[in-house]
Amino acid sequence: MRDAVDGPVKTGPSGSAPTTSGTRTAYPLYVAGKLGGAAVSLLAVLVTSFFLFRIIPGDPVKAMTHGVPTSAEQLATLRKQFGLDLPLWQQFTDYCGRALTGDLGTSYQFHAPVGELIAEKLPATLLLTGTAVLIYSALGLWLGTRSAWRNGSLSDRVNTGVALTLWSVPSFWLGLLLIIVFSVGIGPVPGMFPTGGMESGDSSGFGYVLDVAHHMVLPVATLVAVGYAQTLLVMRSSLLDEMGGDYLTTARAKGLRDDLVRRRHAVPNALLPTVTMVFINLGHVAAGSILVETVFSWPGLGGLFYQALSVPDLPLVQGLFVVFAGAMILMNLLADLLYPLLDPRVGR
Amino acid sequence: MTLEKTPPASADPSSPSASSLAWARRRGSVARFWKEYRTHRAGLLGLAGLAFIALIALFAPLLVGGDVQSVTNAPGTALEKPSGEFPLGTDQFGRSLLGLLIWGARISLTVGLLAAALSVAIGTLVGVIAGHYGGWFATVVMRITDWFLVMPTLVLAIVLATVMSRSIWTVILAIGVTSWPTTARLVRAQTIAVESRPYIERARALGGGHGHIMTRHVLPNVMPLVLAQTTLGISSAILTEATLAFLGLGDPLIISWGGMLQDAREAGAVSSGHWWYLAPPGIAIAFVALAFTLCGRAIEAVLNPKLGVAR
Secondary structure, eight states, X not given: OOOOOOSOOOSOTTSSOOXXXXXXXXXXXXXXXXXXXXXXXXXXXXXXXXXXHHTSOSOHHHHHTTTOOOOHHHHHHHHHHTTTTSOHHHHHHHHXXXXXXXXXXXXXXXXXXXXXXXXXXXXXXXXXXXXXXXXXXXXXXXXXXXXXXXTTSHHHHHHXXXXXXXXXXXXXXXHHHHIIIIIIIOTTOOOOSOSSXXXXXXXXXXXXXXXXXXXXXXXXXXXXHHHHHHXXXXXXXXXXXXXXXXXXXXXXXXXXXXXXXXXXXXXXXXXXHHHHHXXXXXXXXXXXXXXXXHHTTOOSHHHHHHHHHHTTOXXXXXXXXXXXXXXXXXXXXXXXXXXXXXOTTSOO | OOOXXXXXXXXXXXXXXXXXXXXXXXXXXHHHHHHHHTTOHHHHHHHHHHHHXXXXXXTHHHHHOGGGGOSTTOSSOTTOOOXXXXXXXXXXXXXXXXXXXXXXXXXXXXXXXHHHHHHHHHHHHHHHHHHHHOHHHHHHHHHHHHHHHHSOHHHHXXXXXXXXXXXXXXXXXXXXXHSOHHHHHHHHHHHXXXXXXXXXXXXXXXXXXXXXXXXXXXXXXXXXXXXXXXXHHHHHHHHHHHHHHHTTOXXXXXXXXXXXXXXXXXXXXXXXXXXXXXXXXXXHHHHHHHHHHXXXXXXXXXXXXXXXXXX
């Protein structure tokens, strides 16, 4: 789910106000604090993922056998094999111990290590969401800057209006609509793009790259369309905050061209909250692409999560949950660590 | 972030009474608020859109009749194209899509309003209490809030909706309990700002307890912020509801816009190019979400003119 898009990011990246006390030497301390916080969060995620998914109804062992008639004895053996006969607390300590060594268990439905399954699907998700975040951040920054610089003008209003409208659109619906228009084709529009998947499977080398790019157009367009509003609005309001600054008047008084005042003076300062935003978005998208991946049958983590949930394939769901939450923790941490380096006014 | 403040009502017991003064003051700030709000064209547009949808939802039984959801005595044949009788065509059971669309407004609005109310209520409670008491208690509470903030909300909501029984209350609960941390953070910051003002010290000196200060002094001052958060929260709650319904996690017996999209996909509307089946529910969702967002932004702009929202 997306958070409210409005208003500048007034606090630190994870929402916490960065520590303001101390001098330059305080940075290592600041880093240590943030690292500790991230470790605690990760532990909390492990605990949550374990207990949350124990309450999913349905007997995992029955699901594993896919309705094939199995004797009670065989079921018991399976339970033993997956450690499901142990008391809950013992399952939990086993789970934590293994998770810390990177072993996330074995998937019930694919009979393969969860870590391997995730590693196999990760590149596809990274490719799709990474491309989308890069494009919509750049687009949001550019349009947001233009909007704020001409605050209240017709182009500002059109820009903000279009962005807010697209932001209100459900991503899966936009994806389906794009498929109908550009893949299936209606009226005079021919089907130009594939309906789903990542490759056609009959090309190699440079042709393969082009093929994947061809498959990426529609899903990336969907993610960009529903996502760029947030960057635009944050950039716009943080630039508006800067625009009253005396240093801009000084810069203008020196006789700098309007364009230079904007690019060299105002934008770098306004960029800071937006950079935080980009990191937080990067953390969000892995989980946020569940819908788009499902609609476009993209072979990534989001689709895998949906598949795992319907079984329910406990170890896989747990593993993916840890990965999704871990991505957010990692990106928040990176933003926290970068922020004081980019802006000497905070965190030192 | 607060409205322009008039001095607190004096404790003078003589005429006019303290409460009538307080009411006069409240009426005054509402009037000032509306005067400001009126100047935001986008906000008025959003408000008009909301009124339109609310009327449709309210009078849906009169507009389309109560049996629009019935599969057994559906008026048309399956998957008809738009025609005079069925302006938007029919679904795979032969039901009128226009009727379903109108009926779906009720669910979207109900779920959106209730889920946002639940989320904002939790957030406000946590924020005010953490901001008021401070100390280790606040640290623990905010740590829990942070922990909820890093949880992937949609994933958590999907899991909750999977775990619990399929009903509209499950969806409301799943959205409500996963989306409160942003509000909690904002409200806590505002509470701390309010409590540093001299009149809180005065209230304390006069013997006001924790409960009195929180409900009589802090709460009215964070209310405008809470209102803005609620309005913005409703639009994301409506989007999440549609998402959950689309994933088949909603109540299968209730008509909702997200559920209609799921039906459309299952009926093969995508591969056969039946855009008239797919387009209207999505447009309706976007329309309502946009209307709430416009109102929320206008409210925020009134409270904090520095945001520079175009009028």
